[in-house]
Amino acid sequence: xxxxxxxxxxxxxxxxxxxxxxxxxxxxxxxxxxxxxxxxxxxxxxxxxxxxxxxxxxxxxxxxxxxxxxxxxxxxxxxxxxxxxxxxxxxxxxxxxxxxxxxxxxxxxxxxxxxxxxxxxxxxxxxxxxxxxxxxxxxxxxxxxxxxxxxxxxxxxxxxxxxxxxxxxxxxxxxxxxxxxxxxxxxxxxxxxxxxxxxxxxxxxxxxxxxxxxxxxxxxxxxxxxxxxxxxxxxxxxxxxxxxxxxxxxxxxxxxxxxxxxxxxxxxxxxxxxxxxxxxxxxxxxxxxxxxxxxxxxxxxxxxxxxxxxxxxxxxxxxxxxxxxx
Ligand SMILES: Cc1cc2nc3c(=O)[nH]c(=O)nc-3n(C[C@H](O)[C@H](O)[C@H](O)COP(=O)(O)O)c2cc1C
Numbered sequence: 001x002x003x004x005x006x007x008x009x010x011x012x013x014x015x016x017x018x019x020x021x022x023x024x025x026x027x028x029x030x031x032x033x034x035x036x037x038x039x040x041x042x043x044x045x046x047x048x049x050x051x052x053x054x055x056x057x058x059x060x061x062x063x064x065x066x067x068x069x070x071x072x073x074x075x076x077x078x079x080x081x082x083x084x085x086x087x088x089x090x091x092x093x094x095x096x097x098x099x100x101x102x103x104x105x106x107x108x109x110x111x112x113x114x115x116x117x118x119x120x121x122x123x124x125x126x127x128x129x130x131x132x133x134x135x136x137x138x139x140x141x142x143x144x145x146x147x148x149x150x151x152x153x154x155x156x157x158x159x160x161x162x163x164x165x166x167x168x169x170x171x172x173x174x175x176x177x178x179x180x181x182x183x184x185x186x187x188x189x190x191x192x193x194x195x196x197x198x199x200x201x202x203x204x205x206x207x208x209x210x211x212x213x214x215x216x217x218x219x220x221x222x223x224x225x226x227x228x229x230x231x232x233x234x235x236x237x238x239x240x241x242x243x244x245x246x247x248x249x250x251x252x253x254x255x256x257x258x259x260x261x262x263x264x265x266x267x268x269x270x271x272x273x274x275x276x277x278x279x280x281x282x283x284x285x286x287x288x289x290x291x292x293x294x295x296x297x298x299x300x301x302x303x304x305x306x307x308x309x310x311x312x313x314x315x316x317x318x319x320x321x322x323x324x325x326x
Contacts, residue, residue, distance in 0.1 A: 009038030014228035022062025023258035034067035036239035047076030051084035057092035075100035079130035115177040121161035128165025140168030156196040174205035190220040210240035233280035248284030249318035271308035
């Protein structure tokens with residue numbers, strides 16, 4: 001069974017539904033050196049009673065390949081169809097398969113998938129085990145958990161269940177389901193998972209800056225770190241590179257272009273996706289203003305912009321901006 005993880009650096013881009021599709025991932029992966037960004041994950045694919053066909057998994061993975069691996073994430077509750085999908089994912093070219101035990105949505109909860117399974121460590125183990133058996137050592141199977149449902153009392157038990165099932169790496173999003181995305185990330189929980197298992201642990205939750213990547217490793221003993229929302233606001237967080245307003249604007253324009261040409265988004269849909277990033281955006285001094293408050297007002301003005309054309313014109317203007325230094 002390969003336990004060797006294919007990542008090219010310890011820093012990973014988190015799976016994010018509605019964002020980390022091939023259009024977004026490709027633009028990030030083509031800009032970042034494999035020594036900085038070590039790998040990424042797809043958004044989760046929901047597996048119900050029937051396995052997902054290989055062609056759909058291929059589409060989810062996207063056609064382009066980079067130096068870094070992109071793991072395909074699955075979320076389901078029944079070992080049979082999830083394992084059959086994991087097998088098909090490998091046939092579709094996935095270099096690793098990840099299982100989602102963290103999704104807090106009501107839909108997942110109702111179907112006893114995602115974070116609902118954290119209440120049943122034996123089911124976490126069974127799902128991981130079934131997928132590990134199905135992929136038969138061709139690629140590693142990893143698992144991503146939250147720290148618990150309402151509290152973190154069973155964290156070690158859940159981590160050990162994933163390990164016992166054969167997970168090659170465990171990502172720990174340090175919030176519980178009940179904590180949602182609130183700003184109360186407790187990295188001590190990641191350290192507890194590290195102490196509980198022998199497999200590599202990837203720390204996740206409120207990594208906000210490039211320096212935090214090393215800090216989370218130092219403070220918790222995790223081997224890898226995963227960045228979610230901060231990477232939506234600054235895709236260069238993995239390299240620590242300070243980019244220009246033009247780099248930032250070009251990223252967003254290329255993203256809109258990919259959505260329109262590859263996914264056939266209309267202008268309004270593409271603008272909606274770009275605004276989703278603008279909500280988090282911190283890179284490149286994109287928003288102008290003499291004070292923090294003025295820059296935040298500028299952000300909200302752009303978020304309220306109703307005309308995609310005006311949004312593109314603003315970004316084109318910023319993309320053409322020349323940075324002058326004195
Ligand atoms: C918009 C959005 C979508 C997400 N979708 C997924 C997903 O598909 N699979 C998953 O395991 N986690 C998902 N997450 C959780 C993130 O992967 C990550 O665990 C979480 O945001 C905490 O990391 P952060 O504090 O760096 O953002 C999502 C988070 C956000 C904000």
